[in-house]
Amino acid sequence: MMDTQKKIAIIGAGNLGVAIAKGMVANDMVQPKNIYLTRRHLEKLDSLKPEGFQITSDNKKAVEGCEYIILCVQPKQLPAVLKEIEPALDAESHIFISTITGISISTIEEHLDITLPIVRAMPNTAIAISESMTCMCASNASEDQLKEVQQIFKALGETLIIDENLMKAATVLAASGIAFFLRYIRAATQGGIQLGFHAEEAQKIAMQTARGAASLLVEEHNHPETEIDKVTTPQGCTIAGLNEMEHQGLSSALIKGILTSFEKINTITK
Secondary structure, eight states, rough: OOOOOOOEEEEEEHHHHHHHHHHHHHOOOOOOOGEEEEEESGGGGGGGGGGEEEESSSSHHHHHHSEEEOOSGGGHHHHHHHHHHHGOOOOOEEEEEEOTTTTOHHOOOOOHHOOOOOEEOOOOGGGGGTTEEEEEEEEEEHHHHHHHHHHHTTOOOOEEOOGGGHHHHIIIIIIHHHHHHHHHHHHHHHHHHTTTOHHHHHHHHHHHHHHHHHHHHHHHHHOHHHHHHOOOOOOOOOHHHHHHHTTTTTTHHHHHHHHHHHHHHHOOOO
């Protein structure tokens, strides 16, 4: 279990960084006074001051007093940030956690003259409600260090340790995947409107049905087809709808979309 007295610096506290900070506090992992949030425009963090978080624009100062350093900056900002904080880094006491999309561990290491434990984590936007799917990999980190970092993200959803060569695929399946599922819910809502529901009614039905479908798989540990078989009956309306969706290429379109996203991410990240 993570030491609740350890201090954490979140460098680049935008939506993701703030969500991580709030999630840790909400789950009693650490007190706000032990979390340093950095950002260039501090006025955007003013609402967090009454909660007890340490707010600063000085990245180096934040790092000096913390054990965990969570990098939430934009990829283009990384070289300058690492140059700024490196004088304060200590290989014996610091652990890097990078949430920067598309930036490999080796890329981070290229900008450092010391060797640090580095954990790369890829959450998705559901982290804001503690329902993220976060995939992780590590370099130079002990098993205990990786478990400690994993505890942070377990408080914010589900986690999975994977090989780094699968991180791009994880980005597509989990991070981009949020948008794919939301598009289905939008389409289902439009279908519901055509059937006669008001927009807000159709969306409520679609949202809860999607939640229920996912929850069935989580709770029952079944294959999707097992749950589908429970809904379909001979000559019924469900199988008729499913077959028409397949005739129109539903599964094929989803798979092609995922593969196209993967091809794209390979051209814009390293």
